[in-house]
Amino acid sequence: MSRVQLAIIGGGLVGASLALALQAGAKARGWQIVLIEPFAPGDSYQPSYDARSTALSYGTRQIxxxxxxxxxxxxxxxxxxxxxxxxxxxxxxxxxxxxxxxxxxxxxxxxxAWLGHCLWQALDKDVISWHCPDEVLAMHNLGDGYRLTLKDGASLECDLAILADGGRSGLREQLGIAVTQRxxxxxxxxxxxxxxxxxxxxxxxxxxxxxxxxxxxxxxxxxxxxxxxxxxxxxxxxxxxxxxxxxxxxxxxxxxxxxxxxxxxxxxxxxALVEAQEQVRPHLVVLGNAAHSLHPIAGQGYNLSLRDTLELAESLLASTAPLGELACLQGYLDRQRLDQQMTVGFSDQVTKLFTTGQPLLVAGRNLGLLGLDLLPPAKRWFARQAMGLGPRSV
The missing domain is CATH 3.30.9.10 (D-Amino Acid Oxidase, subunit A, domain 2)
Structure with a gap:
């Protein structure tokens, strides 16, 4: 049975971005990273009128x-x-x-599709390998890592497992990680x-x-x-x-x-607003929509996940502790907690305010919009939130 340092479960935009953020440091340290993804990434970009898209903040551009x-x-x-x-x-x-x-x-x-194509083309195949199309059916805690049982019948062990398989993560449920859902x-x-x-x-x-x-x-x-x-x-x-x-x-x-x-x-x-009640355990991180899934109207979900991803990569590469040690993972989460709380709160409050029909709140939000246009400090704060430059700049 093979063992790698990191297994990223979910090779979508968040998982591929984490692999990219880690690959130079991983190569220097001799780490091997595996991306496990049920849908085969395309080798070439195919334009489509109906292609789904993502709003990237200015902060995401900087990343x-x-x-x-x-x-x-x-x-x-x-x-x-x-x-x-x-x-x-x-x-x-x-x-x-x-x-x-x-x-x-x-x-x-x-x-x-274009964003995914750019990410996948940038991955270093000497450091990052794919199990694709494939998926993880079960995860077993080994104490010093996880054993992953794959759909193709193979098993894989890793020092650190990254759960980035989306907002409807079956593995999150299997591991007993509760969610708050509204x-x-x-x-x-x-x-x-x-x-x-x-x-x-x-x-x-x-x-x-x-x-x-x-x-x-x-x-x-x-x-x-x-x-x-x-x-x-x-x-x-x-x-x-x-x-x-x-x-x-x-x-x-x-x-x-x-x-x-x-x-x-x-x-x-x-x-729905969905938040995992645990985002880190020893040798495990929950990332992306599996960690927090937001209302799309404020356009903050993917941008927050990418900031989480960059902070996690920097934390792992800066640590001298064994990969997957809880203190390092908890430190990552502590540093991202304010960003997560502010972004989730901003998205949720905007959604509530602008979906209510209560006359007093409707009048208040109209005055708020008018005031936002007239008051430069308030307008700048709102703009920084929209640009993904809230609690800290990249």
């Missing part, structure tokens, strides 16, 4: 610059030059701009949209009586729609013929981008 792959990511990263926040049918609005913040962009929107009683409808007018790098956060929506700029003058609605209504919208769907979306969003001409495949995701 990927440090890791040396931002030049390749930026080839298909659409910059967010402005963010327009508004409340449908009311006077409150706020506008954030990259120029005002002195940065080239407030953030970027990148197709997941359903939002909403679903996110995700789709790509083509407007008749150029988006010019504008992102829109629009709050309506039935739930918030975001329209984010994508390459090829597409926009990524995230439309939050009560579950039954989201299902109704997903099933509408394209003309009827575009009519309802147009009525809710307005004509800031002209007429909405095309919608691609529509996908629904039930929404």
């Amino acid at each position: 990927y610059q440090r890791l040396g792959i931002w030049p390749s990511i930026s080839e298909r990263a659409e910059p967010i030059a402005q963010i327009h926040v508004s409340d449908r049918g009311r006077f409150g609005a706020a506008r954030l701009s990259a120029a005002d913040e002195g940065v080239p962009a407030l953030g970027y929107v990148v197709e997941n 359903p939002y009683q909403q679903s996110a409808l995700i789709a790509n949209i083509t407007p008749s007018e150029a988006h010019q790098g504008q992102a829109f956060e629009r709050f309506t009586e039935a739930g918030p929506m975001a329209m984010l700029p994508l390459a090829d003058n597409r926009c990524a729609l995230v439309w939050t609605r009560p579950g039954a209504d989201a299902e109704r919208l997903a099933a509408l013929p394209e003309p009827a769907f575009l009519d309802e979306l147009q009525a809710a969003f307005g004509y800031r981008l002209g007429a909405l001409r095309k919608v691609g495949a529509r996908h629904l995701y039930p929404l």
Whole structure:
């Protein structure tokens, strides 16, 4: 039976980013890293109108610059030059701009397939090997590491296991790691949209009586729609013929981008705030959506996970203790705790505030949006949160 230093369970964007952040230091230390992923990563990027995308904060750009792959990511990263926040049918609005913040962009929107392609191409095959397509069926605590039982029948031992297999992690449940879950009683409808007018790098956060929506700029003058609605209504919208769907979306969003001409495949995701009650154990780290899964409207989930990933990599490479020792892993979590608490709290409060129909809170949020546009210190704080530069800069 083979043994490696690190096994990353989940080779998606978070798992691959951790492997990239570790690989130079791992090579110097003679570590071997295994990525275990059920879906085979593509060797070549295939453009698709319906590609899912992720909003990367300016702080995330800085991380990927440090890791040396931002030049390749930026080839298909659409910059967010402005963010327009508004409340449908009311006077409150706020506008954030990259120029005002002195940065080239407030953030970027990148197709997941392209981001994954850039990450996988940058991995050093002398240090990082793949078990793919494959998955871990069971994990057994050895005291000094874990034994992983793989679907293909093989077993693998590791000094440190990283659980990065997503928000519905079966292994997390198998290990007895409890989660705190707060359903939002909403679903996110995700789709790509083509407007008749150029988006010019504008992102829109629009709050309506039935739930918030975001329209984010994508390459090829597409926009990524995230439309939050009560579950039954989201299902109704997903099933509408394209003309009827575009009519309802147009009525809710307005004509800031002209007429909405095309919608691609529509996908629904039930929404909840999910947090693992344990993120570290001896020889185990829970990372990414398996650690915390946020409402998408504030666009903070992946960016927080990437900051966790960088801090974990730096902690492991700076430690002289045996790999997987709890003191090192707990130190990582202690350093990230404030960032996690602030980001989760910011995302949750924004979601609650802008999904309520209570008249006093509606009036308050409109005054808040108006004040945000008029008060530079408040506007700058909000902009730094949106850019992923909250408790500490990268």
